[in-house]
Amino acid sequence: EAQVTQNPRYLITVTGKKLTVTCSQNMNHEYMSWYRQDPGLGLRQIYYSMNVEVTDKGDVPEGYKVSRKEKRNFPLILESPSPNQTSLYFCASSHQWDTQYFGPGTRLTVL
Amino acid sequence: GENVEQHPSTLSVQEGDSAVIKCTYSDSASNYFPWYKQELGKRPQLIIDIRSNVGEKKDQRIAVTLNKTAKHFSLHITETQPEDSAVYFCAAPRGYALNFGKGTSLLVTP
Numbered sequence: 001e002a003q004v005t006q007n008p009r010y011l012i013t014v015t016g017k018k019l020t021v022t023c024s025q026n027m028n029h030e031y032m033s034w035y036r037q038d039p040g041l042g043l044r045q046i047y048y049s050m051n052v053e054v055t056d057k058g059d060v061p062e063g064y065k066v067s068r069k070e071k072r073n074f075p076l077i078l079e080s081p082s083p084n085q086t087s088l089y090f091c092a093s094s095h096q097w098d099t100q101y102f103g104p105g106t107r108l109t110v111l
Numbered sequence: 112g113e114n115v116e117q118h119p120s121t122l123s124v125q126e127g128d129s130a131v132i133k134c135t136y137s138d139s140a141s142n143y144f145p146w147y148k149q150e151l152g153k154r155p156q157l158i159i160d161i162r163s164n165v166g167e168k169k170d171q172r173i174a175v176t177l178n179k180t181a182k183h184f185s186l187h188i189t190e191t192q193p194e195d196s197a198v199y200f201c202a203a204p205r206g207y208a209l210n211f212g213k214g215t216s217l218l219v220t221p
Contacts (some may be wrong), residue, residue, distance in 0.1 A: 033208070042117075042200060042213035043155070050207055058208060090154060097207045098143045102154040 002027045004103035006091050012109045013081060021076045021106050023091030029101075031094040032074035033058070034066065036087040037105075043090070049074055050097070081110040114138055115203045117212025124191050125220055132215045134201035135183040144184045145209070146175060147200045155200060159186070191219045 004025045013019055025032065033048040035058075045058030049068040063085055065077040074093075078085060086109050092100040114137040124130050134144075145160035161168045161175045161184065168175050174187040188195055196219045202209040 031207075035211075040213065043211040045208055045210075048208055056207075059210075097209070098204070099145065099157060099160065100209060102156070104154050 002101075004091055004093050004101055006089075006103040006106050008106060009104060010107050012111065014111050015082055016080050019078050019081060019108075021078075021089060021091075021108070023074045023076065023103055024072050025074075025093040025101075026072065027093060027095075027101070028071065029093040029095050030071070031097045031100075032068065033092045033094075033100065034064070034074070034076045035090045035092065036060065036085075037090060038087050046076070046089075048097075081108075083110050086110045114205055115201060115210045115212045117201050117215060119215060120213065121216045121218075123218045123220065126191060126193060128191055130186075130188045130191055130195070130217055130219075132186045132199055132201070132217070133183055134185070134203070134212050135181075136203040137182065138203065138205065139179075139182065141182075141203045143204055144175070144177060145202050146186045147202070147211075149198045149200065149214075151197070158199075188217075191217075193219050193221055195219050 007022045030051045034046040035043045044060050046064050047066040049055045089106045091103040094100045117134045142163040147155035148158045149155040172189045177184045198214045198216050200214050201212045
């Protein structure tokens, strides 16, 4: 089954404790992206990757890091999480950049 | 930055009525316009998209229209049903990325 998976689905952590949210796709897509969703603000792009070893900033990259060492994986790293990073995070993938398929989401709470 | 405005932010219709959601974009070079539906607690899912070489596209009760001159595109849902209740997002390209509107919360009441 073609899909995008994310882990964990839910995470409660404390300020400053490094965390990684994994994202994996099995559709051989070149393009992957991370979004955060906050009430009233819609979906805002954090980072995206056009292919392996190629990443670029989206609209809200501050406080986040990404890496793309393999085509199927695109982890999101929060080196020192803060409460304002409490949000719902979605990973997405696409063959090019247009038709994007979203993962199930990760709900992160930073205390 | 933002280049997509979406209206209205909330919309309530009675079952069987039509619903229309409108988005405007700023980049005249934009050529791809998707619409996503997000049910409560679920991921956004593509429901329909249109490319700039056509003015309208239909899929059963859903249609999207595009006015390139005015730089706006709209989602039309006819004969609405309670299961159409969700948040709908439009999007437009910004380079090799998509900019999403802030969403429209549609409520279809029986």
